[in-house]
Each structure stands twice: as C-alpha cells, then as structure tokens.
Amino acid sequence: MPNDNPDRLTQRILHHIADKRYQPRQADELARELNIESDAYDDFKRSVQHLIDSGQVIHSATQTLTLPPPGRIMVGVFRLNPRGFGFIQPASPTEHGDLFVPEGSTAGALTGDHVRARVIHQPRRAGSGDRSPFVGKIIEIIQRADNRYVGNLTKRGSQWIVVVDGKTLAQPVVIRDPHAKDAKAGDKVVIELIEYPSDNELAEGVITEVLGEQGEPEVETLAVMRAFGLPDKFDQKVIDEARRVSSHDFGFDPHNVPPNREDLTTQYICTIDPPDARDYDDAISIERNDQGFELGVHIADVSFFVTPGSPLDVEAKERGNSCYLPRKVIPMLPEVLSNGVCSLQEGVNRYTKSCFIRYDRGAKVLGARFAKTVIRSAKRLTYLEAQALIDRDIREARKHSKSESKYNDTLFEKLALMDELAKLIRTRRQKQGMIELALPEVDLVFDDSGRVVDAQPEDDAFTHKLIEMFMVEANEAAARVFNNLNIPMIRRTHPDPPSHDLSDLRRFARVAGFNVPSHPSRHELQALLESVRGKPAEYAVHLAVLQTLSKAEYSPDLVGHFALASEHYTHFTSPIRRYPDLIVHRGLDAYIEASKQHDSKQAVARAMADDPRIPSEDELHQLGSQCSSTERNAEAAERNLRYYFVLDLLSSKLGEDFDATVTGITGSGIFLQIDRFLVDGFIRISELPSSERDVWRLNRTTGALVAQRSGKTISIGDRFVVRIAKVRPEGRLLELVIISAKRTGTPPPEVQNKPREQRGVKKPHRQPKGAAKAHEKTKNFKQQSSKRNKRNKRKR
Numbered sequence: 001m002p003n004d005n006p007d008r009l010t011q012r013i014l015h016h017i018a019d020k021r022y023q024p025r026q027a028d029e030l031a032r033e034l035n036i037e038s039d040a041y042d043d044f045k046r047s048v049q050h051l052i053d054s055g056q057v058i059h060s061a062t063q064t065l066t067l068p069p070p071g072r073i074m075v076g077v078f079r080l081n082p083r084g085f086g087f088i089q090p091a092s093p094t095e096h097g098d099l100f101v102p103e104g105s106t107a108g109a110l111t112g113d114h115v116r117a118r119v120i121h122q123p124r125r126a127g128s129g130d131r132s133p134f135v136g137k138i139i140e141i142i143q144r145a146d147n148r149y150v151g152n153l154t155k156r157g158s159q160w161i162v163v164v165d166g167k168t169l170a171q172p173v174v175i176r177d178p179h180a181k182d183a184k185a186g187d188k189v190v191i192e193l194i195e196y197p198s199d200n201e202l203a204e205g206v207i208t209e210v211l212g213e214q215g216e217p218e219v220e221t222l223a224v225m226r227a228f229g230l231p232d233k234f235d236q237k238v239i240d241e242a243r244r245v246s247s248h249d250f251g252f253d254p255h256n257v258p259p260n261r262e263d264l265t266t267q268y269i270c271t272i273d274p275p276d277a278r279d280y281d282d283a284i285s286i287e288r289n290d291q292g293f294e295l296g297v298h299i300a301d302v303s304f305f306v307t308p309g310s311p312l313d314v315e316a317k318e319r320g321n322s323c324y325l326p327r328k329v330i331p332m333l334p335e336v337l338s339n340g341v342c343s344l345q346e347g348v349n350r351y352t353k354s355c356f357i358r359y360d361r362g363a364k365v366l367g368a369r370f371a372k373t374v375i376r377s378a379k380r381l382t383y384l385e386a387q388a389l390i391d392r393d394i395r396e397a398r399k400h401s402k403s404e405s406k407y408n409d410t411l412f413e414k415l416a417l418m419d420e421l422a423k424l425i426r427t428r429r430q431k432q433g434m435i436e437l438a439l440p441e442v443d444l445v446f447d448d449s450g451r452v453v454d455a456q457p458e459d460d461a462f463t464h465k466l467i468e469m470f471m472v473e474a475n476e477a478a479a480r481v482f483n484n485l486n487i488p489m490i491r492r493t494h495p496d497p498p499s500h501d502l503s504d505l506r507r508f509a510r511v512a513g514f515n516v517p518s519h520p521s522r523h524e525l526q527a528l529l530e531s532v533r534g535k536p537a538e539y540a541v542h543l544a545v546l547q548t549l550s551k552a553e554y555s556p557d558l559v560g561h562f563a564l565a566s567e568h569y570t571h572f573t574s575p576i577r578r579y580p581d582l583i584v585h586r587g588l589d590a591y592i593e594a595s596k597q598h599d600s601k602q603a604v605a606r607a608m609a610d611d612p613r614i615p616s617e618d619e620l621h622q623l624g625s626q627c628s629s630t631e632r633n634a635e636a637a638e639r640n641l642r643y644y645f646v647l648d649l650l651s652s653k654l655g656e657d658f659d660a661t662v663t664g665i666t667g668s669g670i671f672l673q674i675d676r677f678l679v680d681g682f683i684r685i686s687e688l689p690s691s692e693r694d695v696w697r698l699n700r701t702t703g704a705l706v707a708q709r710s711g712k713t714i715s716i717g718d719r720f721v722v723r724i725a726k727v728r729p730e731g732r733l734l735e736l737v738i739i740s741a742k743r744t745g746t747p748p749p750e751v752q753n754k755p756r757e758q759r760g761v762k763k764p765h766r767q768p769k770g771a772a773k774a775h776e777k778t779k780n781f782k783q784q785s786s787k788r789n790k791r792n793k794r795k796r
Contacts, residue, residue, distance in 0.1 A: 008557055009040070010047040014056060017067055018097070021500045024064035033499050035519040056092070070119050070134055074099050077145075078109040078138070082170040088117055088136055099136040107138040108198040111168045112145025147193040150227045152214045152730055153178055153207070155185050162191050162205065165223060166640070166732050171197060173205040181207045188214040188223050214730065217450030220644055221328055228637040230323055234334050238315045242334040245305040245312070246341045252305070254341075254349045262373045264354065268410050269298060270379040271344055272386045272467055275402055279331070280344040281576040283352070283377050284470060286417045292360040293421050297474035298375050300342040301351040302575035303585040306333070308613060317623075320630025322577035325641050326444060330634075331577070338576050346380040346403055353585055355474040355572070363424035368477040370588050379403070379411055387461035390419045422466035425473060433522025433565035435549070437542045438533060442678050444645060452645040455677045471573045472564060478572035478584055481591055483558075485605040488617040489587055490580045490624055491570045493559035494552040501548040507702055508544045508716065513537070522565055539661060540717020547716075554580050554624035554631075556617050580627050583620075586613040640732070646679045647729040657739055660722040662714060665705055667698040670714060672722055672736055681722070681734035688714070689738055 016022060016034060025033060027048055036044045048065065051057035058068050076090040076099070084103035099117065101109075109115050117136035124133075151164035153175065161172040173191060183189055188211040195204035211226070212219035225232055234242075244250055257263040269285045285296035306312045316332050323330040331338045344350050354373040358366040380403045381389070388397035389407060398405040430436075445454040475492070482489035497505075499519075506516045509528065517524055525545060532538045549563060554571075561569040572588075575581040587608070594607035608614055615623060660681070664671035669684040685696050685705070694709040704715040719742040726735035 008559070009043055010050060013044070013047055014051060016499060017057060017065060019498075019500045021503065024060065024062070024066045026063050027065060030065060035496075035499065070099070072119055074117050074119050074136060075142070076115065076117075078106070078111065078113045078115045080106065080109065080111045080168075080170065082167050084170070086111075088115060088138075097132070099134060100132065101136045101138060104199055105135070105137040106199065107141060108196050108201075108203075109138050109141050110145065110196070113141050114143040114145070116140040116142055141196075144196070148190060148208070148226075149173070149193070149205070150188065150190050150211075150223045153183050153185060153187045153189050161202075162189060162207075163730065164191075165227060165730050169203070171202055173203045175205060175207060178207060181210050183207050183210045186214055188212060188219050190226050215648070217327075217645070220648075221325060221641060224325070224637055224641040224644070225330070228633055228640070230330050230634070230637055231319070232330070234315065235311075238311045239334055239336070241311045242305075242336045246336050250305075252341060252351065257349070257374045260372060261351070262354070262371050264296075264298070264352075264373045265349060265376040267296075267375070268378050268414055269296070269375050270381055270411070270414065271346070271377050272381045272383060272463055275382045275384075275400065278329075278343070279338045279576050280377070280380070281342070281574050282467075282471065283344045283375060284418060284467075286414055286421065288417055289358075291358065291366060292363070293358070293417070295357045295359065295421060295470060295473065297355045297357070297470055297573065298344070298352040298373065299355070299474070299573055299581075299585075300344055300576055301353050301372065301585070302333070302337070302342055302582055303353075303589055304351050305337055305342065306582060308586070312337075316579050316582065317626075320579050320627045321634055323634035323637060325638055326645055327446060327450060332579065333576060342576055344375065344377050346377045349374050349376050353588060355477050357473055357477055359421065359424075363421060363428050365473075365477075368480070370478070370481065370592055372589075372592060383461045383463045383467075384459055386415060386463045386466075390415050390463070418466055418470075419462070422462075422469045425469045426465065429469070429472075429565060430526070433526060435522060435525060435529070435545070435563045435565075437529065437546055438538060439542055439546065440675075440678065442676075444642065446645075452649045454649075455646075472566075475570055475572050476566055476568060478588065479566075479568035479570040482570075482587060483568045485591075485601065485608060487587070487605060487608050487614060488556045488620055489570060489614070490554055490556060490583050490620050490627075491559070491568070492552055492561060492580070493555045493557055493569075494561040494563055495550045495559055496562050497548045497550060504703060505544055505548045509541065514541070522562070537717065540715070543663065543716060553628040555628075556620035556624065578627075580623070583615065583623065590614055643679055643732055644729050646677045647727050647732065647734055650674075650677070650679075650724055650734065651727040651729055654724050654727065657721050657723050659742055660720055660736065662716050662718045662720070665698065665703060665714065665716060670705065672720065674722070679734065681724075681736040683722075683736050683738065687737065 012034065013030070016030075027045070030048075031041060031044055034044075048057070052059055055068065057065050060066055070090075074088055074090050076088040078086055078088050078101070080086040084106070086101045086106055086109065087098040088101060089098050099119065101117065107115075115138050117138045120135050120137060122133055122135055149162075149164045149169055151162040151173070153160065153162050155161070160175040160178045162175055163172050173193065175191070178184075181189070189207045190209040190211065191205040192208050193203050193205045195201075197203040209226070211222050214220075222232065224230075246252060257265065264285070267285050269283045271280045271283045273280055281300045283298040285298065287294045306316060312333065319332045322332045322338075333342070341350070344352070352373045352375050354371050354375075355368060356371070357368045360366055382400045382402055384400035385397045385402075388394070388400065389412060392412075394407060397407065441458045442455040443458050444452050445456060447453045479489070479491060502519065506518070509516045514528060514531065516528060520528070529542060529545060532541045552561070552563075560567045570584055571578055571581045572584045573581065575585050590608050590611040590613050591604070594604045594611070598604045598607060659675045660672040661675060662670055663673045663680060667685070669682055670688070671680045671682055673680050688696050688705070690696060690707055691710055694707045696705045696707055696714075699706050702715070704713045706713050721739045721742050722736040723739050724734075725737045726733065
C-alpha cells in the first residue's frame with residue numbers, strides 16, 4: 001500500500017487520538033499503535049509536531065499526546081434522541097468526544113442543526129461509569145439543517161398535527177390550515193416549518209405537498225424520495241439535451257462505424273445481467289491465445305454523449321449516481337440514454353470504450369490497452385441462464401432466459417473460457433489478500449400491489465463473481481493508466497482498518513477463541529475468516545470483521561483499496577449510473593487521443609496534463625467528497641424504504657416468533673437482526689431476560705453484555721428466538737422480546753461470499769455471489785479451546 005500523504009497522515013493521527021477508546025500514548029507508542037512504517041516515521045513526527053504547534057494536540061508533562069480539554073463553548077452538529085436529550089459532535093475533536101445535552105437544554109435544536117453550546121463541568125458525573133464530567137446547554141442555533149419534513153397528517157382533538165416519519169423529529173408538528181392543500185386525515189404530506197420547536201412549544205408548519213394516502217407503497221416510496229432529496233423527474237432542458245445527443249445529427253450513427261473507432265461488431269460479445277435489468281452498461285469478450293487469454297471489457301461510452309458543462313453533465317454531477325430503491329430506479333441520466341443509445345442491447349451497434357487485458361495461463365496480467373470501439377452484443381444473458389449454460393443444463397438455462405433462447409457452440413465455448421479465467425483471477429486475488437465475507441443477502445418478494453409478502457435468499461450463481469472479477473480487473477487497469485503517467489484522477493479508495501477497530505476485533509476474536517496479531521495483514525484476516533467457515537462462529541467473526549473495515553470513498557489520494565488488495569483502483573465500468581466513472585472515461589478519452597499523437601510517455605503525460613477534460617487535484621477532491629455524499633444518501637434512502645416495507649409486513653405478524661442474530665450491543669440494549677428479512681430490532685437492557693435482582697452490564701473490554709449475578713453473556717453473533725412485540729412502520733420502529741436462546745443446528749445454505757466493497761463493482765442488484773474456497777492459513781491464527789468457542793452461533 002502507498003504511504004499516507006502528509007495531510008492524510010495528520011488527519012489519521014488526529015482521528016485516532018480523538019477516538020473515545022484512545023489511551024494517552026507517547027509518540028513512539030502511538031507510531032507503533034498506528035503501524036507507522038520506518039520509512040514514514042519522519043513524516044509521522046512532522047505531523048505530530050504540526051498538531052502540537054496548531055493546538056490540536058497537547059504534549060503532557062508525562063510526554064504523552066492527548067487532545068486539549070474542552071473550552072467553555074462548543075460549536076458542532078446536534079443529534080437529537082427521541083427521548084428528548086441529545087449530543088453535539090464538535091467541529092474540532094475534544095478530549096471527551098461528543099457532548100451530552102440533557103433534556104430541557106436543547107433549545108429546540110433538531111438533528112443536523114449547527115449549534116453553539118455552553119460547556120458545564122459536573123465532576124460528579126465522572127464517577128458514574130465511563131460518563132464524561134461535561135454536559136452542554138445549547139445557547140444558539142447557528143444554522144438549521146433543514147426545514148422540510150415528510151409525515152402523516154392526523155387530528156388530535158381539535159388540533160391538526162403531522163407526525164414526521166422516522167426519528168429525526170420526535171415531537172409532532174402543528175398545522176393550522178391543513179385544508180389549504182386539500183389535505184385530509186391519513187394523508188402523507190410534505191411540510192415546511194415556519195416556527196421551530198422550543199423546550200416548551202411544538203413546532204409549527206405548513207403543508208407544501210400532498211403525496212397521497214399514507215401506507216400505500218407508491219406514496220411511501222415518494223415520501224422517502226422527498227425526505228432524502230431525491231429527484232423524481234428531469235428538467236425539460238435535460239430531456240431535450242438527451243434527445244438531441246441521441247440523434248443522428250449529433251454524430252451517433254447506429255449503422256456505421258466512425259473512422260476513429262475500432263470495429264468490433266463481428267466479434268462475439270455478450271452481456272450478463274439480472275433478469276430485470278434495462279441499462280446494460282458492460283459487455284464481455286474473450287479469446288484464448290498462445291500466452292493465455294485476452295479479456296475484453298466493453299463499457300458504454302457515455303462520455304461521447306455527455307459533454308463537460310452541458311445540461312446533462314450538470315444534472316449528472318448533481319445527482320452523482322443512480323439510486324436503486326425497492327421497485328424503483330432513479331437514474332443519473334434520462335432513460336433515452338441510460339436505457340436507450342448507451343445501453344448495450346443485443347443485436348444493435350453501440351459506442352463503447354474497451355479495455356483489453358492480456359493474461360498468461362495463470363491469469364497474471366501481461367498488459368492492457370484501451371480503445372474507442374463499436375460493438376454489437378451477440379447475446380443477452382441473465383446470471384442464472386449463463387450459469388446453467390456453463391453447467392451445460394440447457395433446460396435450466398431456458399427457464400431464466402429473457403431473450404430468444406438459442407444457444408450455439410461459440411456461446412458455450414466463450415462461457416467456458418470466461419468461467420476458467422474468472423476462477424484463475426479469483427485465486428490470484430485471494431493470494432494477493434482480497435477479503436471475502438460470508439454474510440447473507442435476501443431479495444424482497446412483492447405482491448401485485450407493491451407490498452412485501454416474503455423474502456428469499458439471493459441466488460449464489462458463480463456468474464455474479466465472474467462478472468465482478470472482470471469489472472475489478474478493468475477498474476484496476478484504468479487506474480494504472482493514470483498512475484503510470486502521474487496524472488491525478490478520481491479513485492475508489494478503501495483505507496486500512498482503523499487501529500481502534502482492529503483492537504476491538506482482536507478482543508472479540510480472543511473471546512471467540514482465536515488469536516489475532518496487533519496489526520493483522522490481509523492474509524491474516526483471510527486466515528481468520530477461513531478458519532471459521534462452516535463453523536458455528538462463522539457469522540459472528542465475519543460480522544466482526546465487516547464492522548472493522550472502513551467505508552470506501554471517492555478521492556484522488558493514493559490510498560489503494562484494502563478489501564480488494566489493490567494498490568491502484570478506480571471506477572470505470574458503470575458510467576451510466578456513477579458520475580466518477582464518467583470522469584474516468586473523459587480522462588481515458590484524453591489518454592487515447594494523446595497516445596495516437598505522441599510516441600513517448602512523457603509527451604503523452606504533458607498533453608494530458610493540459611487537457612481540460614482532466615480535472616485538477618483540488619477539483620477531484622471536491623468531486624470525490626460530493627459523489628461520496630450522494631452515494632451515502634442513495635444507500636441510506638434504499639435502506640430506509642426497504643426497512644419500511646419489511647416493517648409494514650411485520651406489523652401483521654405481532655406475536656409471531658422468528659430466528660434472530662445479535663448484530664449490535666450498546667450500554668442501553670442490543671440490536672437483533674431477524675434472519676429471514678435481515679432487519680434489525682431493538683431490545684432495551686431492562687427488558688432482557690434475567691433472574692431476579694440480576695443486572696446486565698456492558699463489558700467494554702469484550703464488548704459483551706454480562707449478567708452480574710449469573711455470569712451469562714450476550715455477544716455479537718449470538719442467536720435467539722424473538723417475538724415481534726411492537727411495530728411502527730412510519731416511525732421505523734421495531735421492538736422485539738427474547739423467547740429463548742438458539743444455540744443448536746447447522747448453518748443454513750443461503751449465505752454468500754462478497755467483498756466489503758461491493759457497490760464499486762456492479763449495481764446494487766448485481767452483487768457478487770458464490771461460496772469462497774478454503775485458503776492457506778497462516779500460523780498467526782490458532783483456534784483456542786474455550787467454552788466460548790463451543791457455543792453454537794450459526795450463520796444465517
């Protein structure tokens with residue numbers, strides 16, 4: 001992995017010291033804790049000195065490094081709890097972390113508000129467990145986060161109110177004139193606050209839009225879109241621009257191959273997608289040669305149609321990505337492009353950018369090149385159809401076909417080659433340290449009215465993994481182009497796991513009966529994961545590793561991708577649905593053109609450095625931050641609506657029992673995930689089963705809840721039978737009660753393996769599948785004999 005740049009290293013040190021789990025360390029101890037390599041130690045010392053000089057870190061009398069204590073005033077972002085209290089996340093880290101604001105001291109602040117608070121020292125609080133001796137009293141709301149909310153209109157007595165969806169606004173909002181928009185009780189409405197709440201008064205709002213009757217699937221979908229700021233249509237000028245660039249007048253000729261593009265229309269190229277896909281953005285070709293293989297990854301050439309600064313470009317940049325909600329896609333580009341001229345449909349000419357990668361017989365990369373091309377897909381396949389053809393089961397393949405189910409010898413030959421190469425690539429990447437987690441995924445089953453009626457495990461066809469491996473290889477090849485020329489470009493970065501999270505993993509693994517080094521390598525994490533596959537501890541350990549890994553983001557920083565074991569990685573393969581990929585395509589346009597005009601690497605680099613299609617590093621940082629934000633927002637909207645639909649189903653199952661797994665533990669209770677639907681419910685610590693006068697306490701060393709008298713424990717991965725106690729879909733509330741422990745049985749078969757960073761490879765509904773093969777174990781992991789390890793916490 002490349003060394004951290006100075007700014008990133010400084011932030012890494014600061015975030016580590018600001019973590020509530022940090023214990024004061026001297027500089028040398030801190031360097032070891034952060035796993036700073038010897039060649040980076042001078043940079044580490046300079047970063048530490050900068051933090052000291054700027055007052056962000058203090059050097060104590062004992063030579064340890066700590067954060068300065070909080071001052072009398074704190075400025076930060078407020079997070080309101082439904083029970084009336086809240087926390088302020090400081091703009092600058094402070095010694096005690098987030099500041100607790102008790103009920104009655106919030107001054108009517110809402111979640112996301114930027115506030116100023118007076119810091120009050122209460123020494124007696126410090127004697128109560130791990131509580132901070134400081135509390136806050138908000139004295140000013142500097143800036144409101146939002147004033148638009150979505151909720152249900154109802155009438156209490158003579159007063160009309162809106163109960164806001166979710167948990168962002170705990171108290172209802174008073175509506176003086178609901179009939180101004182012809183709203184009636186039971187409607188889902190969008191409101192705008194005109195008076196904010198105080199400690200003694202409810203907020204007051206006006207209705208700006210009536211969405212329809214609450215509880216209806218289409219209405220609830222629209223409500224989530226409004227709540228997360230997702231657009232439901234394109235401006236007319238954007239649609240007009242999409243129609244213009246799709247026309248023959250703009251230069252797109254579906255019948256002829258332009259002279260500046262390679263003609264691949266006679267090559268055998270196919271697509272493999274989900275059965276309900278409409279935007280086919282990638283296609284595959286493959287050949288065997290004397291050296292080994294040549295893989296062709298052909299991606300829709302969106303940059304031909306979407307030019308910098310055009311209305312299409314401005315809209316795509318603002319959206320950042322397509323959003324895949326249950327039963328609804330909010331595209332980044334108008335359908336005339338995404339489902340039309342950019343989609344690699346069967347039997348028609350399409351403009352593409354092609355990545356050709358040459359491999360030896362062991363799938364080692366020998367070289368790669370990029371070209372502007374024209375392809376004509378010979379066959380559209382679904383994942384299950386392609387897998388059945390690889391297995392030579394034509395009858396099964398026809399069950400899953402979405403096009404004319406005629407299969408020739410060439411198709412069988414190409415699919416066999418793809419299967420062979422993908423498995424070789426996967427083996428090579430596993431040896432490099434690619435992290436694969438065995439965690440379940442389910443597809444929701446909807447009825448004709450749009451309501452969830454069940455859930456079923458996603459299929460585990462290897463063709464998901466086949467496409468994933470090919471996309472990862474093409475993304476790496478694109479990143480290497482810019483790295484070799486020292487040209488800045490947007491990357492998909494996935495930092496190494498934070499040291500504190502690794503410490504948590506070590507403690508958890510030790511309790512589960514495994515030894516983990518202080519700074520485990522990818523191969524050591526792989527060995528841990530492989531050592532529990534198919535065993536009762538599998539789900540718990542794999543979930544613990546998942547919670548350790550960082551979140552992947554977009555940035556031009558040379559950080560690499562930890563989970564994929566990739567030193568240089570970007571996103572190239574989905575420009576229809578991701579704006580960063582479009583930026584990479586424009587950079588490749590500049591590279592392809594410069595390579596034709598110049599012979600030397602230096603001349604190509606100079607030409608690209610002056611090309612306006614390649615953003616500056618500062619612009620790439622801004623773009624990365626914005627696209628990471630839109631991606632997180634889209635994912636949160638998807639989770640939110642999915643959760644609503646499942647809760648809507650569970651509201652009809654009060655009193656029914658389900659198998660569940662512990663996925664989170666706090667000092668106030670536990671989160672359990674219902675295995676069948678993969679949704680979390682909460683049980684307060686006071687409602688956990690215990691004998692008389694027994695008390696559950698959080699053991700911060702192990703992360704488990706421990707009953708003080710009986711010694712019973714509850715840990716992540718433990719399994720129980722739970723009963724549905726309370727459901728409120730509009731409030732996103734699910735409360736459970738434990739009926740019994742579930743510690744016997746064998747793991748169900750529906751668990752699939754997938755890397756942490758899945759969305760960087762395929763669409764959310766095109767995730768990789770397949771069970772991971774056993775990998776060589778290192779000597780750093782030895783399974784320990786312990787009662788804890790013998791507890792049967794099977795995977796779902």
